[in-house]
Amino acid sequence: MLIIKCPWCGDRDETEFSYGGEADIKRPVAPEALSDEEWGDYLFMRKNTKGVFKEQWNHSAGCRRWFIVERDTVNYDIKATYKF
Amino acid sequence: MQKNRLKSGGHIQRDDILNFTFNGKKLQAYKGDTLASALLANDIKIVGRSFKYHRPRGIFSCGPEEPNAILQVGSGSRTEAGLKATQVELYDGLIASSEKGWPSLHFDVAIINDWLSKMFGAGFYYKTFMYPAKFWKLYEYFLRKMAGFGYAPDENDPDYYSHHNEHCDLLIVGAGPAGIMSALVASQSGANVIIVDEKEKFGGKLLYSDEKIDNTVAIEWVERAQAELEKAPNVKCLKRSTAFGYYDYNFLTVCERYTDHSPETTVNSPRQKLWRIRTQSVVLAQGAFERPLVFSNNDRPGVMLASAVSEYIKRFAVLPGRNIAIFTNNDSAYQTAIDLKNAGVDSIIIIDSRPENSSAATIKTNELNIEVKFCSVVTNVQGSNKVEGIEIAKLNSETGLHDNELIYRDCDLLAISGGWSPAVHLHSQSGGRNAWSEKLHCFIPKNTHQKNTSVGSSNGFWGLKDCLEDAKKRTSEMLTDLGYELSEKISFDVEENNYVSMSPLWRVNDGKDPESHPKQFIDYQNDTSVSDIFQAVREGYKNIEHVKRYTALGFGTDQGKLGNINGMAILAEVLNKPIADIGTTTFRPAYTPVSFGVCAGQEIGEFFDPIRKTAIHDFHENQTSPFELVGQWLRPWYFPTQNETIENAVKRECLAVRNSLGIMDASTLGKIDIQGKDALNFLERIYTHDVSKMAIGQCAYGIMLGEDGMIKDDGVMTRMAENHFYLTTTTGGAASVMSWLEQWHQTEWPDLDVYLTSLTEQLSTIVLAGPNSRKVLKKLMVTGIDKESMKFMTFVKSKIDDIDVDIFRVSFSGELAFEINVDSNYALHLWNILIEAGKEYEITPYGTETMHVLRAEKGFIIVGQDTDGSINPEDAGLGWMLSRKKDFIGKRSLLREDSIRNDRKQLVGLLSLDGKTVIPEGAQIIRKGAHKKPIPMYGHVSSSYYSPVLGHPIAMAMIESGRDRHGEEFLAVASCGTEIEVKVVNPVFYDPSGERQNVE
Structure with a gap:
């Protein structure tokens, strides 16, 4: 079970958090200008990184803030956590 | 009569006789026995049948690695399957039975599997029971009967369990010599220490050792150390506690057993406790497992690990044989010969696969006149229900193959030792790697991933002195690293045997195909034999992980304790590769089995999930309303008068709302307050309609979509002020919508000035619905709600009985209705005022069932009932709510190819043709007369009720191109097989023009 450092609250057990998937998925500014494929990429396609991965976590049973975690998907080492 | 009990010795209490039964047979043993030692004392040879071949099996070991004596223990509600007899402490009245063997343990008809074992090699089940697919049910019935893995109790567990969270600086797993030494060092450092051991006493292998520490017998040193540790304020000693899981960030789970050793007599105690320990560092002192040797019929009852034989003699005063052979490739088994001699056994022979040597062990056995055959191996065991004799052959140490010339020798017990393997389970679970040691011929921990260290025999130090030195050194290093100063020096003086030399013998081999010999077992619990490994390689499996799965090597509760290393070495031989290249399989929690009870702890029954009650709950309870669980909320389902059926109650409630006045507690609706100068901008992106068109004081029905274009939630949105909105969500969606909105705001649009606040519990909502609803409010002198001044879908702030209220003229029933929001502290008071005032209109409280009927009569959907995450607004007939002027979440997805195809399922109404039958919800819609399979669906x-106001059943359904099919007839087929003829109609059944809003 991970210990995650919430940028607002400090180190907490993983059970206080919920996972929000890959970070840095930017919502397109003009969705209607995109092809179905481009929109599908934004909507469905996610990286399956082996190594350090930027992801979103929410301190859902705490301060309820979303933040970014850089986590190694091989050994679960958390390299950094920071605010949006 | 305990036939195998020695007159003296052991740590048992001979004056405390315990009665127990095994397979119905009444037996006696002593306090201090395990179930295994008690069975051996009573000369019980067969304790189980093997997994696949149903071969008779006896007790093989003395610890958690036991592969055979896996028993059903206890009776009634406390019966438990899969317990290892070696780990069960005996108590008076214990009832045990073997899990396998039908019709009986001694005559098992499935032994035929053994006679036909050539057919039953690796992959037999995969290959045989594939075809024809529909026969699987039949196969399964017989396979389950034959597998016979014990049974679960069919009553509730009478015991309770607890959880405990703990933090410490150093957790020590195992209280054998290394663990104790580690704890002594740590105790003096002042660090916060927990030491756990699975037995009821500390000591590990020292519990049956002749060696001396500080000039006293090891066991006395252990007792002194344990007393010292138990006194130390910074050390917590957990006995009968197994660390079974090692997770990320030094999080370990420990199961402590309080009452298992006397389940009926201990009161006011949890049965087991789950310790959830987060620690700075871990010392792993789990010890090592002795390996079996691999030769034909090495599984016969009476073949045991050599160290287990010693442990039974010295801890339990049990001598499981009289005429004993010891087969070994190492020195440690010589200790067993010495222990046997000391216990008075005269007939002992050691068969040693190594050439003659003059180690301390051989000198000692020589002194005791114990016969040793060097360069020899046991090739086969005679006897089937018990060991009757062995076949011995000379081993050619050049080729590693044995001669064909066999010597036969009688014996009733064969003790075997194939060397030792460190228990690397927790180290591996923690993410650490293991490396093959060419010197020690075992895998030892290497490259820890988390802050831990393996010490003693867990780290490959077999001799007592080395073991203690290693524990001391590594624990000191760990503590220094944690910043503790070590003041006192611990010194100790050891008188050890140091019987550690070993030379590998992975299997007894004469160079012929292993198929030509009786089975040579590698993993007893899973019936994996040498020929299975050969077969796996022959069929193309080369990776240890694949071979493991194909042959079941190390599966189940064995988890690689007993046979894994021999299996890997034999695989290496077949593949002609070094063992180091084979690697280990993955070790996973749990190290030993853990009860479901202790995992659940106290979060069962009423504590399984929190219950939420509205502020008006007391009223509902006084009305003895049955409750419906919605999310975590208890909502009144309906309000029966005396003996009223649900049908009659719902009918009465529905008609009351349609004809006069109903009142409902809608407090569970999700309520979100949104403020900030970008509130409008934010909501424009979330909702599908044009929010900017809403005037202040106006309400609008709103839907929000996921980015995939599917309906996510719905509710009413109200513009309270220029930059102030109030939204309602579905009861079930309240929390998820709130966090979803926060996610968009915080991660995608942090620049927007918006504040989201949940008001779900702060505000209560009372709905007054029915043509007389305004009259009641007027009677209470409520201002601002006149027909002229308060239009449909608007909101006013007002007062009732001097209480501030927000009144919304919205309707989920189609009738004139007012939703009244009030501070929850006043909710019950206000409710009672409304009930009193409504008496002249026969005000009728109604529950969720009536609410569902009323909304279905109007064709209003319920998100999550009529939608399922695959329904977009067009499908639900809500295309009119989609703004063309702006972008909103999910809009682009509505243009995807799949969203615009014309055969999507669409919301329709359904009427049963007979006008009487209520169609079961979930019924499938097919064409009448469609018989050819597959029948098109x-x-x-999705929703179906009897409509009291219409006098016939109504239903809502999602049907392919449904809106083009009004008037068409179909067949609705329920899961029970009932077929009902139905007609597709418009989903708005009642008052389609909305006239009923216009009453006074």
């Missing part, structure tokens, strides 16, 4: 019924 057109859709399903």
